[in-house]
Amino acid sequence: MSAKILIIEDEPFLRKVISDECREKGYFVEEAIEGKEGLEKLKKEKFDLVLLDLLLPGIDGFEVLAQIKKDPELSKTPVLILSNLGQKEEIEKGLKLGAVDYLIKAHVTPSEILEKIEKILAR
Amino acid sequence: MEDKNLIRFKIALEKLPQGIIILDERKRIIFFNQKAQEILNLREDFLFKEIEEIKEIEELKPISEIFEKEIFKIFGKEIKIKEDLILRLSTFELKEDQEEIGTLIFFSDITREVSLERLKKEFIALAAHQLRTPISAAQWGISKILEEKIGPLNSKQKSYLEEILQTLQRLVKIIDDLLHTTKIEEGKILEKTQKFSLEAIVDYVLSLLGSEIAKKKINLEVNKPFNPLPPIQMDVEKIKLVVQNLLDNAIKYTRESGRIVISLEERSGKEILFSIKDNGIGIPEKEKERIFTKFFRAENAQKVEPSGSGLGLYVAKNIIEAHGGKIWFESKEGKGTAFYFTLPIII
Numbered sequence: 342m343s344a345k346i347l348i349i350e351d352e353p354f355l356r357k358v359i360s361d362e363c364r365e366k367g368y369f370v371e372e373a374i375e376g377k378e379g380l381e382k383l384k385k386e387k388f389d390l391v392l393l394d395l396l397l398p399g400i401d402g403f404e405v406l407a408q409i410k411k412d413p414e415l416s417k418t419p420v421l422i423l424s425n426l427g428q429k430e431e432i433e434k435g436l437k438l439g440a441v442d443y444l445i446k447a448h449v450t451p452s453e454i455l456e457k458i459e460k461i462l463a464r
Numbered sequence: 465m466e467d468k469n470l471i472r473f474k475i476a477l478e479k480l481p482q483g484i485i486i487l488d489e490r491k492r493i494i495f496f497n498q499k500a501q502e503i504l505n506l507r508e509d510f511l512f513k514e515i516e517e518i519k520e521i522e523e524l525k526p527i528s529e530i531f532e533k534e535i536f537k538i539f540g541k542e543i544k545i546k547e548d549l550i551l552r553l554s555t556f557e558l559k560e561d562q563e564e565i566g567t568l569i570f571f572s573d574i575t576r577e578v579s580l581e582r583l584k585k586e587f588i589a590l591a592a593h594q595l596r597t598p599i600s601a602a603q604w605g606i607s608k609i610l611e612e613k614i615g616p617l618n619s620k621q622k623s624y625l626e627e628i629l630q631t632l633q634r635l636v637k638i639i640d641d642l643l644h645t646t647k648i649e650e651g652k653i654l655e656k657t658q659k660f661s662l663e664a665i666v667d668y669v670l671s672l673l674g675s676e677i678a679k680k681k682i683n684l685e686v687n688k689p690f691n692p693l694p695p696i697q698m699d700v701e702k703i704k705l706v707v708q709n710l711l712d713n714a715i716k717y718t719r720e721s722g723r724i725v726i727s728l729e730e731r732s733g734k735e736i737l738f739s740i741k742d743n744g745i746g747i748p749e750k751e752k753e754r755i756f757t758k759f760f761r762a763e764n765a766q767k768v769e770p771s772g773s774g775l776g777l778y779v780a781k782n783i784i785e786a787h788g789g790k791i792w793f794e795s796k797e798g799k800g801t802a803f804y805f806t807l808p809i810i811i
Contacts, residue, residue, distance in 0.1 A: 425596035446600035450607040
């Protein structure tokens, strides 16, 4: 069975490009625009990985991540941060909160993101 | 005559653009000037009051707390008096023959500077993020087209898209440089240092820029000593950035089929010397003095590469100096440039 990925990203084109890329690789993809929507979807069904943006309308990605890690049902789901915030403080905060990795959008291509996702899922 | 001089001193203190308060040995206010009165709303009846009484006055609370503790140890400290009043304050002990006879306190109102500085930082961080997002969208879309996931491309379409993608990457680099510059100006250069090998950093940067070197058919020579060099205490990401900036420049400002030589050597067990020499366009004599200045770009460099930020060398110099090293160069216009930096070996 193919892995299920939840993409939480508010920028429509970025969301489309990365979802397309994931679907082309055979993953099942669900999308969320806001943090709250993302958390609701996570509670409804099980995902194998969450791709998380940080600056989101409403509750931000850090808060979403903190809630995922607090919830015993969800805490084992790997979260990969994909954001354009890239200051050391933010990266450290994301990793400390329990993200498996932190990618800066402007520094990676969609194929590189997919490589990372494959590696995480293979663990 | 002496009286007249005393009056001169008094007027000078009175008119100083900084706030001045003088305390006696019992920490009673014996003098304040116009500026101090203006900034802190001091009144004549505060004079000669005991510290206990001063503490009761609401607007003097933050200041009287300073009177009480660590009063002699303050130099250029930022003190928030209230929401819209921030002072930079220093104190100075007044002594006569070893005997303490009072304290001089001087300060200025830096509220405006502090808020401007904060605005500037917030603006840059936000601008960096807001700029990166549309650039990422373009980058991602173009990379997908380039990988021919959407459909086949002819070679001309491919080369155009590659150029566009590179332009976007340069734009990202400029934004990154700008962020590094803000960090430097906040005094936050070295964030996490660890022992690391400079050779490994050179290898990493070469792997990063290898395709650029190959594309320009540059003849690259790397000289490392036979025995591995001792590790250096460094902020790894920052030193990577320095080596990357220097190699980036060498590649950019060297003609096709040019030559770049990178060398690493230990100097008398005290430091490691890194050098990178090219036979590129060189730095014009009259512009040499300004080469490490923020935003400065040499005229001939602008012709070769119109879109640089002029921040790479400024950032490099600040990083190397924060590590206790030195950075310099030798250059002849039209012949080439050699950049050098040293990093101290700390055992």
